[in-house]
Amino acid sequence: DAGVIQSPRHEVTEMGQEVTLRCKPISGHDYLFWYRQTMMRGLELLIYFNNNVPIDDSGMPEDRFSAKMPNASFSTLKIQPSEPRDSAVYFCASRPGGASYEQYFGPGTRLTVT
Amino acid sequence: KNEVEQSPQNLTAQEGEFITINCSYSVGISALHWLQQHPGGGIVSLFMLSSGKKKHGRLIATINIQEKHSSLHITASHPRDSAVYICAVGGGGADGLTFGKGTHLIIQP
Numbered sequence: 001d002a003g004v005i006q007s008p009r010h011e012v013t014e015m016g017q018e019v020t021l022r023c024k025p026i027s028g029h030d031y032l033f034w035y036r037q038t039m040m041r042g043l044e045l046l047i048y049f050n051n052n053v054p055i056d057d058s059g060m061p062e063d064r065f066s067a068k069m070p071n072a073s074f075s076t077l078k079i080q081p082s083e084p085r086d087s088a089v090y091f092c093a094s095r096p097g098g099a100s101y102e103q104y105f106g107p108g109t110r111l112t113v114t
Numbered sequence: 115k116n117e118v119e120q121s122p123q124n125l126t127a128q129e130g131e132f133i134t135i136n137c138s139y140s141v142g143i144s145a146l147h148w149l150q151q152h153p154g155g156g157i158v159s160l161f162m163l164s165s166g167k168k169k170h171g172r173l174i175a176t177i178n179i180q181e182k183h184s185s186l187h188i189t190a191s192h193p194r195d196s197a198v199y200i201c202a203v204g205g206g207g208a209d210g211l212t213f214g215k216g217t218h219l220i221i222q223p
Contacts, residue, residue, distance in 0.1 A: 042216060048210045056210060103159065105149075105159070108156070
């Protein structure tokens, strides 16, 4: 398996623009997680899905952030409008269902908002 | 919400030294993870454990559930071990991970 795939790997955009980050989880994994990493706050959970259903979005910073998982092999994280404080590395991770808790991380998307 | 504390935040050591990184958490968990992140950003899972001890090569991870504490040890450290090591906990009703701030390790030749 190719592992968790994220695109783009780098994104530079201007404040106010819409940004869409994409993730393809490992085939057969039931859970998908979106995390954000900043220098100030470290790694934080934004939202996670179980079988394509959002379970916990309490980490989503505000209404400018939204996430979808239309099917088992694709998820998006959208920021609209983007702000400079959204600059961070966004990681997607997936894991199997049941009692297998190990998570597999994608390479991350480095977002810079100017 | 679980609070995860790691120590030390930064550690510089000489090649060959025995390294210990500590992690403590505040709420009962299903599993504790040790992650490694090299400059350039990719995150690799080193260990996931819920009890006892695990060993992989020169790396050893232990956990004490009663004390809510885990340690990551590196024996015969090498410059390629230089990275950020992150402790993360999950479970206890939450499936997402809660992370420590990480330990920035530098091994000098």
